[in-house]
Amino acid sequence: MxxxxxxxxxxxxxxxxxxxxxxxxxxxxxxxxxxxxxxxxxxxxxxxxxxxxxxxxxxxxxxxxxxxxxxxxxxxxSDRIDVSYRWSMAWFIFSEVMFFGAFFGALFWARNFTLPSLGNLEHQILWPDFKAIWPSQMDGITGSPAGIVEPFLRVGPWPIPTINTALLLTSGVTLTIAHHALREGHRAKTIAFMWLTVLLGIVFLGFQGYEYAHAYHELNLKLSSGIFGSTFYMLTGFHGFHVFVGMLMLLFITLRLQKGHFTAERHFGFEGAAWYWHFVDVVWLGLYVVVYWL
Missing domain, CATH: 1.10.287.70 (Helix Hairpins)
Structure with missing residues (x-):
């Protein structure tokens, strides 16, 4: 009621x-x-x-x-509803941290524990042809003695991942400028920088789509390319999906701004979307270092 x-x-x-x-x-x-x-x-x-x-x-x-x-x-x-929304968004982002933490944890465990364990002296008796290597160290070779994983090359950090890093970091700056402009009552400036942030998100997704096509057709890197391929696509793919969702959030917030919604004092809808976008930025920095460089 x-x-x-x-x-x-x-x-x-x-x-x-x-x-x-x-x-x-x-x-x-x-x-x-x-x-x-x-x-x-x-x-x-x-x-x-x-x-x-x-x-x-x-x-x-x-x-x-x-x-x-x-x-x-x-x-x-009222203010009580505002607090409820803030706590709800905070717990939602915490659940997303745990979600990505599981995939980062799988990547870390496979690389630092599972792979060396399978290559030790004990397992050499069972799989004498197994090579305990990580694809980012020996391109074009897999550790599959049965040949069920085809040789593949990894995606390096240059140029697309580095460009995408610059795009997301820039989008974080433009979003912050928009937020400060809204708090100061400059609606036109807020809308302009919000549209720029949305555009940067769309460009990021375009580059990631091109990267996937290149990895699949030219590097033979697929979801079935062992633990490296599966963790690569699960981490970057889910991150790309979160960028898409965040971009939609920012798009609808921008459209609401154009309709005159939000004030300098009350604009948690804006802030919630901004929290989510900054979270997506931080996850990408982790991906950029762990997946593309290490």
């Missing part, structure tokens, strides 16, 4: 009424999981189920977020 509110007054703590959105979003996600599972197992109809689920889910989220925006712009959110 919604909190009782006098005309023009902000409720002590706004509680929205019953909503169909959670159930409808779960309905769409069901088709996403069903379709993805069937598609990767060779059933082509799974692709259509996946597409339907994604479109349905996106449509529901558009409506759901629209309701939240109308509630916020309608003066329904």
């Amino acid at each position: 919604s909190a009782a509110t006098h005309q023009g007054a902000t409720p002590y703590y706004f509680v929205p009424g019953p909503s169909r959105h959670p159930a409808m979003a779960a309905f769409g996600l069901f088709f996403v999981i069903l379709g993805a599972g069937q598609w990767i197992n060779g059933h082509q109809w799974g692709a259509y189920s996946l597409l339907f689920g994604l479109l349905w889910w996106a449509f529901i989220l558009f409506q759901w977020f629209g309701d939240s925006i109308r509630e916020s712009e309608g003066g329904m959110y």
